[in-house]
Amino acid sequence: MRKPLKCPLVLKNIIDKIRSVFKIIFSFIWKILKKVLIVIRPSLIAIAVGLLIGLIIMLIFNPYDAFPALMTLILGGFNGGLKGIGETLELAAPIMLTGLAVAFAFKTGLFNIGASGQMMMGAYVAIHVGVRWTLPSGLHWIVALLLGMTAGAVWGLVPGILKALRNVNEVVSSIMMNYIAGYLLIFLIQRNVFLELEARSRYVQSTAVLPSLQSVFPGSSANIGILITMVVIIIAHIIIHKTTLGFSLRAAGFSFDGSKYAGMNTKLNIVIAMTLSGMFAGLAGAISFLVRGKAINTAFVIFSQGFDGISVALLGLGEPIGALIAGLFLANLRMGGFYMQLYSYVPQIIDIIVAVIIYATAISIAIQALLKHYGERLGVFYRNRIRDPLRVFYKKRIRDPFSQCIKKRREKKLSKKEAKS
Amino acid sequence: MNYKVEMNDITKKFGSLVANDQVTLKVKPGEIHALLGENGAGKSTLMSILFGLYIAEKGEILIDGKKVSIQNPNDANLLGIGMVHQHFKLVETFTVLDNIILGVEETSKGLINYDHAVEKLTLLIKTYHLNVDLNAFIKDITVGQQQRVEILKMLYRDSDIMIFDEPTAVLTPQEIIELIHIMQNFAKEGKTIIVITHKLNEIKAVADRCTVLRRGKCIGTVNVKDVTIEQLAEMMVGREVSFSVDKPEIQAGSTLFTIDHLTVKGRGRHAVTNLSLQVNSNEIVGIAGIDGNGQTELIHAITGLLPIESGKVTLNNIDITRMPIRQKYEKGMSHIPEDRQKHGIILDFDLQSNLVLQNYYQPHFQKMRFLKFKNIQKYAEELIERFDIRSERGSKTSVRQMSGGNQQKAILGREISRNHNVLIAVQPTRGLDVGAIEYIHQRLIEERNSGRGVLLVSLEIEEIMNLSDRILVMYEGEIVGELDPKKTNINELGLYMSGAKRGTTHA
Numbered sequence: 001m002r003k004p005l006k007c008p009l010v011l012k013n014i015i016d017k018i019r020s021v022f023k024i025i026f027s028f029i030w031k032i033l034k035k036v037l038i039v040i041r042p043s044l045i046a047i048a049v050g051l052l053i054g055l056i057i058m059l060i061f062n063p064y065d066a067f068p069a070l071m072t073l074i075l076g077g078f079n080g081g082l083k084g085i086g087e088t089l090e091l092a093a094p095i096m097l098t099g100l101a102v103a104f105a106f107k108t109g110l111f112n113i114g115a116s117g118q119m120m121m122g123a124y125v126a127i128h129v130g131v132r133w134t135l136p137s138g139l140h141w142i143v144a145l146l147l148g149m150t151a152g153a154v155w156g157l158v159p160g161i162l163k164a165l166r167n168v169n170e171v172v173s174s175i176m177m178n179y180i181a182g183y184l185l186i187f188l189i190q191r192n193v194f195l196e197l198e199a200r201s202r203y204v205q206s207t208a209v210l211p212s213l214q215s216v217f218p219g220s221s222a223n224i225g226i227l228i229t230m231v232v233i234i235i236a237h238i239i240i241h242k243t244t245l246g247f248s249l250r251a252a253g254f255s256f257d258g259s260k261y262a263g264m265n266t267k268l269n270i271v272i273a274m275t276l277s278g279m280f281a282g283l284a285g286a287i288s289f290l291v292r293g294k295a296i297n298t299a300f301v302i303f304s305q306g307f308d309g310i311s312v313a314l315l316g317l318g319e320p321i322g323a324l325i326a327g328l329f330l331a332n333l334r335m336g337g338f339y340m341q342l343y344s345y346v347p348q349i350i351d352i353i354v355a356v357i358i359y360a361t362a363i364s365i366a367i368q369a370l371l372k373h374y375g376e377r378l379g380v381f382y383r384n385r386i387r388d389p390l391r392v393f394y395k396k397r398i399r400d401p402f403s404q405c406i407k408k409r410r411e412k413k414l415s416k417k418e419a420k421s
Numbered sequence: 422m423n424y425k426v427e428m429n430d431i432t433k434k435f436g437s438l439v440a441n442d443q444v445t446l447k448v449k450p451g452e453i454h455a456l457l458g459e460n461g462a463g464k465s466t467l468m469s470i471l472f473g474l475y476i477a478e479k480g481e482i483l484i485d486g487k488k489v490s491i492q493n494p495n496d497a498n499l500l501g502i503g504m505v506h507q508h509f510k511l512v513e514t515f516t517v518l519d520n521i522i523l524g525v526e527e528t529s530k531g532l533i534n535y536d537h538a539v540e541k542l543t544l545l546i547k548t549y550h551l552n553v554d555l556n557a558f559i560k561d562i563t564v565g566q567q568q569r570v571e572i573l574k575m576l577y578r579d580s581d582i583m584i585f586d587e588p589t590a591v592l593t594p595q596e597i598i599e600l601i602h603i604m605q606n607f608a609k610e611g612k613t614i615i616v617i618t619h620k621l622n623e624i625k626a627v628a629d630r631c632t633v634l635r636r637g638k639c640i641g642t643v644n645v646k647d648v649t650i651e652q653l654a655e656m657m658v659g660r661e662v663s664f665s666v667d668k669p670e671i672q673a674g675s676t677l678f679t680i681d682h683l684t685v686k687g688r689g690r691h692a693v694t695n696l697s698l699q700v701n702s703n704e705i706v707g708i709a710g711i712d713g714n715g716q717t718e719l720i721h722a723i724t725g726l727l728p729i730e731s732g733k734v735t736l737n738n739i740d741i742t743r744m745p746i747r748q749k750y751e752k753g754m755s756h757i758p759e760d761r762q763k764h765g766i767i768l769d770f771d772l773q774s775n776l777v778l779q780n781y782y783q784p785h786f787q788k789m790r791f792l793k794f795k796n797i798q799k800y801a802e803e804l805i806e807r808f809d810i811r812s813e814r815g816s817k818t819s820v821r822q823m824s825g826g827n828q829q830k831a832i833l834g835r836e837i838s839r840n841h842n843v844l845i846a847v848q849p850t851r852g853l854d855v856g857a858i859e860y861i862h863q864r865l866i867e868e869r870n871s872g873r874g875v876l877l878v879s880l881e882i883e884e885i886m887n888l889s890d891r892i893l894v895m896y897e898g899e900i901v902g903e904l905d906p907k908k909t910n911i912n913e914l915g916l917y918m919s920g921a922k923r924g925t926t927h928a
Contacts, residue, residue, distance in 0.1 A: 244782050244790050247774070254769040260726060261756070261764035262778040263747030410499055 043315050043326070050357025057349060065343040072339050073350070076332030079339040086213065086220025088328070088335045090291075093225040094119070096327030097284035098309025099316060100233055101156075101277045105170075106318040107240055108273035109253040114159060114174025115281040116306025117181035118152040122282025123289045123296060123303075124185050125151035130204025130290055131193045140207040145228070145286045152282015153275045155181060160274025164267035170274065178302050186298045200295040210290045225287035230324065232283065236276075237320040249273055281306065315357070333357075423486055425450040425613040426471070426582055431480035433466055440466040441477070442637040448582075453604055453614045455624040455645070457657055458634035459854030464617045465507075467634070468584050471615075472504045473497040484582075503580030505571040507587040511559045518542070518555040521574050538577070545576050549606060564712065565596040572603065583607065585616045589623055591712055594882065594915035601627045619657070619855075621650045633657055658855050666862050666887045669870065673890060674702035677874040678843045683732030685715075685722040685898075691730075692718035693898045700843060700874035705865065707889030707906075708878045711918050715898035716878045717759060720847050724756045725749055726764070737842060750779050755836040757829075759847035759878070765832045766820050773801035773816035776835050808834035809860075826857035833861060837868065844868050847878045862888060882911055896920045 077088030105112035126148035316322025337350025721727035758764035812818035902924030
């Protein structure tokens with residue numbers, strides 16, 4: 001039999017100390033994790049529900065491939081190694097930005113559903129500058145980006161002003177601005193930057209193409225757009241949480257009346273929030289089209305990234321940083337959908353799954369409340385375990401039209417009950 | 422002894438908050454039973470359990486000695502329990518008749534048959550002297566009449582257990598007397614009445630027995646005849662309470678704040694017409710009136726929340742009529758708003774942000790438009806200390822989690838600490854417990870003593886009588902009388918408030 005190992009006292013002390021230090025560190029990490037978990041729980045529930053329903057759909061269409069396909073879906077861009085990751089990042093940048101645009105407006109209590117239109121205007125102006133202007137190579141894409149942002153800002157400004165001055169609902173006006181942008185886009189492209197043979201806009205000049213990140217992600221078309229996006233999101237986060245402007249915007253978002261009472265300029269706040277929101281969406285447009293070999297077709301379409309932005313903002317809990325993470329997640333899912341085509345699934349399934357996730361996010365808070373509510377009632381019911389004949393009677397009564405003789409019936413029932421007992 | 426209603430060991434929790442902790446309530450048939458307690462003591466929760474709005478975690482309810490389970494208000498109705506809520510549950514655009522039969526309509530061939538209902542209601546109105554026009558619309562009748570409609574609703578459903586939640590809060594003194602008569606009539610008929618209230622005088626006037634709750638616990642049940650008001654108050658608060666406000670005599674000084682021929686538009690009509698008043702330094706001017714006579718619109722207009730139709734408002738001889746709200750604050754106005762959760766605070770902000778809500782942009786709190794969180798926190802902690810604002814996590818607590826009294830203390834502290842000459846306080850003690858009320862009254866008197874002017878709007882007549890140096894009575898958007906609190910009494914004030922009497926003196 002082996003004797004238990006005896007170690008010298010000094011060593012024991014040291015081990016104890018290390019242990020206690022580890023304990024403190026772990027409890028600290030655990031505390032933070034717990035906090036984070038509570039905050040992101042709705043998003044996690046949403047994702048879980050979405051993936052589960054997606055799995056069910058896959059099982060229905062092709063049970064054999066469902067589980068490997070689900071893994072592919074979750075892995076997303078990682079399936080393709082560095083190239084895949086690069087592609088994911090390229091896909092993520094615009095939806096992160098439109099997500100930011102929507103989240104930023106959310107923070108101020110506004111619902112910017114017009115991120116698509118703002119993005120389209122940003123895209124057009126960026127292409128226009130990229131195609132028709134001649135500028136030195138370092139400067140060209142920067143100017144195109146900035147002017148694209150400005151165009152988006154102007155497109156956001158209009159609903160903002162309408163809301164501030166005439167209290168026009170920003171949802172209605174910004175969604176109408178989407179249509180204006182959609183047709184204006186076709187008109188402007190055909191007039192200014194048209195390539196008639198292929199019914200699309202011309203490609204931007206090589207000086208206007210965003211610097212590529214091919215050295216990091218070989219084989220992909222990743223560019224510095226993702227870096228710009230991240231910087232912009234961090235700036236937006238700082239504006240919202242650290243500045244006086246952000247203070248008044250958040251105040252208006254939480255309580256419009258409260259911010260008015262506090263003497264904040266509510267009208268100006270609305271305009272500023274919508275303009276900045278439009279600016280972010282405009283940047284999304286510019287980033288996604290200042291790319292080699294990308295052009296806009298002259299068929300009427302409203303960019304779907306604007307609507308993806310709503311999902312990203314919801315999934316990101318209305319926070320800029322949340323939009324960053326949710327945008328990456330969504331882009332990764334999309335890439336996963338692309339790789340899933342290896343199996344016998346149509347890419348539409350991925351759209352269904354994404355839609356389910358978004359739907360679940362929107363109602364996840366309601367689901368939580370429902371669970372809690374019914375949990376409570378159920379608990380009370382089981383604790384009391386009263387079988388009440390009155391309740392059965394009440395259920396029956398619903399079918400009858402309500403009538404005058406409630407009292408009579410009540411007496412009748414009660415007397416019956418008495419007779420029984 | 423048989424009890425009509427027995428609630429034994431009721432326990433109800435909301436999260437970590439225990440609203441009712443093993444509360445026992447026993448009500449005899451045919452008595453008027455008062456349920457007394459401060460705000461947050463759990464009176465409304467207990468009655469909501471009886472009425473089926475909440476379900477208790479523990480405990481049992483017995484009606485007529487039989488154990489019942491009340492899962493929702495329909496169950497309660499079936500057991501003959503009726504309730505008049507503090508805020509009436511009436512459809513504004515329906516007639517009185519429609520409102521009464523709503524939910525128990527009698528139909529023939531799919532159409533509503535009114536005949537029986539009208540017959541029964543006319544009889545009820547006659548027997549109990551509940552005069553209301555069945556065909557009038559709810560939006561056109563007075564609050565007192567609306568309350569009668571609620572009472573008729575209970576009678577129509579043959580309730581014999583009637584719960585009144587703070588029934589006198591919206592009534593004039595004369596209407597209160599009428600209501601007391603009605604309740605006594607019901608009791609004579611053998612109906613059981615439970616009244617939730619924190620007004621001690623009314624308990625003394627109307628109730629037979631009284632159960633006192635404090636912080637969710639049942640303190641005891643007493644015969645009202647055997648105890649004094651002071652004893653009741655002590656049971657309610659847990660310590661002795663002083664009812665008199667210590668107010669030294671001070672001569673009012675120069676004019677600080679004037680309103681000149683002010684007209685404000687309310688919902689489609691003039692809510693305030695041609696109103697003038699002034700507030701001097703060292704003075705509390707009280708505006709009395711029944712809810713809905715233009716007080717809200719008046720205050721909103723002068724503080725900038727509503728546009729002014731015509732007239733002029735000056736502060737320190739500066740015309741502030743059309744100034745933006747922020748500038749009004751900078752010129753020396755402080756405002757404790759009527760609806761503290763809608764205007765006064767931002768519920769989802771933490772306490773420190775709420776304490777700098779109006780001056781976050783000042784150089785002390787920001788540098789280059791970046792907030793100086795350290796200074797904000799320091800300032801907030803000063804105020805928390807000075808005004809005894811209690812919260813779980815100090816300056817970082819989300820205001821939503823704070824009690825109403827502490828929310829109000831935060832607003833009061835913020836408004837008093839800002840540089841100001843005039844304090845406009847609208848219902849500063851609404852929904853607060855006796856201790857907090859005492860505290861806020863003292864602070865308002867201090868304001869007056871330190872040379873500032875206070876414009877106090879309140880629906881509580883006692884508050885107006887105790888604090889004011891001058892009382893202005895508002896009726897239908899006009900000031901109908903100026904009274905001296907030392908020379909008038911509640912009865913006279915009530916006559917002015919109901920529009921029955923008009924003074925010739927105008928401020």
